[in-house]
Amino acid sequence: MPTTPQSDPYTTVRLxxxxxxxxxxxxARRPRRRxxxxxxxxxxxxxxxxxxxxAAIAFxxxxxxxxxxxxxxxxxxxxxxxVVDLDEGAVRLTAAPGPDVEVRTIPAWASGxxxxxxxxLTGGVLTVRGDCPDFDLGCEVDEEIAVPAGVRVRVxxxxxxxxxxxxxxxxxxxxxxxGGVDVAFGRAPAxxxxxxxxxxxxxxxxxxxYRVSTSTVIGxxxxxxxxxxxxxxxxxxxxxxxAITVRSS
Numbered sequence: 001m002p003t004t005p006q007s008d009p010y011t012t013v014r015l016x017x018x019x020x021x022x023x024x025x026x027x028a029r030r031p032r033r034r035x036x037x038x039x040x041x042x043x044x045x046x047x048x049x050x051x052x053x054x055a056a057i058a059f060x061x062x063x064x065x066x067x068x069x070x071x072x073x074x075x076x077x078x079x080x081x082x083v084v085d086l087d088e089g090a091v092r093l094t095a096a097p098g099p100d101v102e103v104r105t106i107p108a109w110a111s112g113x114x115x116x117x118x119x120x121l122t123g124g125v126l127t128v129r130g131d132c133p134d135f136d137l138g139c140e141v142d143e144e145i146a147v148p149a150g151v152r153v154r155v156x157x158x159x160x161x162x163x164x165x166x167x168x169x170x171x172x173x174x175x176x177x178x179g180g181v182d183v184a185f186g187r188a189p190a191x192x193x194x195x196x197x198x199x200x201x202x203x204x205x206x207x208x209x210y211r212v213s214t215s216t217v218i219g220x221x222x223x224x225x226x227x228x229x230x231x232x233x234x235x236x237x238x239x240x241x242x243a244i245t246v247r248s249s
Contacts (some may be wrong), residue, residue, distance in 0.1 A: 067138050072117070076101045079151055080124035087156040088132045088140040090179070093164035094154065095186060096146035101126055103145050109118075110138030116142055144234040161199070178210075180242070184249065194238045200242040202249050203235060210235050212246060219243040 100123025113136035161179035180199035188208035209231035
């Protein structure tokens with residue numbers, strides 16, 4: 001049975017500066033959200049056009065920098081699959097020591113732009129969601145998830161990186177629009193699909209037989225794992241602007 005959520009007290013955090021956004025993309029599920037930094041700049045320009053000054057722009061950027069945070073940690077038993085769906089925020093996955101999934105949700109927002117978050121377990125599928133307002137001066141939801149062995153994983157975020165270490169899962173899929181994807185497995189997976197528009201893709205797998213497929217428009221491809229057309233395990237890595245690296249652990 002799920003444990004009772006544990007909420008930490010409100011704190012004030014300051015997020016590190018983000019890199020300038022790369023090419024935009026539109027995922028099939030929903031429109032791309034604006035990142036906090038872009039929202040702050042656009043908000044400042046609108047104020048200036050309405051008769052504001054340079055000080056108004058500085059106010060908008062400052063407001064986006066100082067955010068509130070209320071982390072929540074929950075534990076779930078009996079999950080066979082994890083589905084993560086975010087618009088703003090990073091996802092970090094690690095191998096769980098036992099059979100339960102532990103989810104730590106870390107939202108951060110400027111006053112008036114609090115995101116909506118949810119974590120629900122239905123029919124063995126644990127769905128983790130985070131959604132920021134369409135236009136905001138600072139909002140994101142990071143997820144830290146401990147994944148038990150044998151649990152399938154699907155991750156989708158619009159503006160944020162996806163990282164994973166030591167996983168022992170049969171199937172893993174991750175896609176983002178603006179952010180890198182870096183995934184490492186402790187045991188050979190049966191199927192991996194990694195995709196981003198603006199960012200690098202790095203995959204580390206144990207020695208085994210794999211069918212390897214890579215695609216990038218701007219960036220290099222380095223493959224340290226032989227492509228075996230007869231293998232049943234598949235590795236599919238795609239990006240538009242960024243390098244691709246496949247290596248054996």
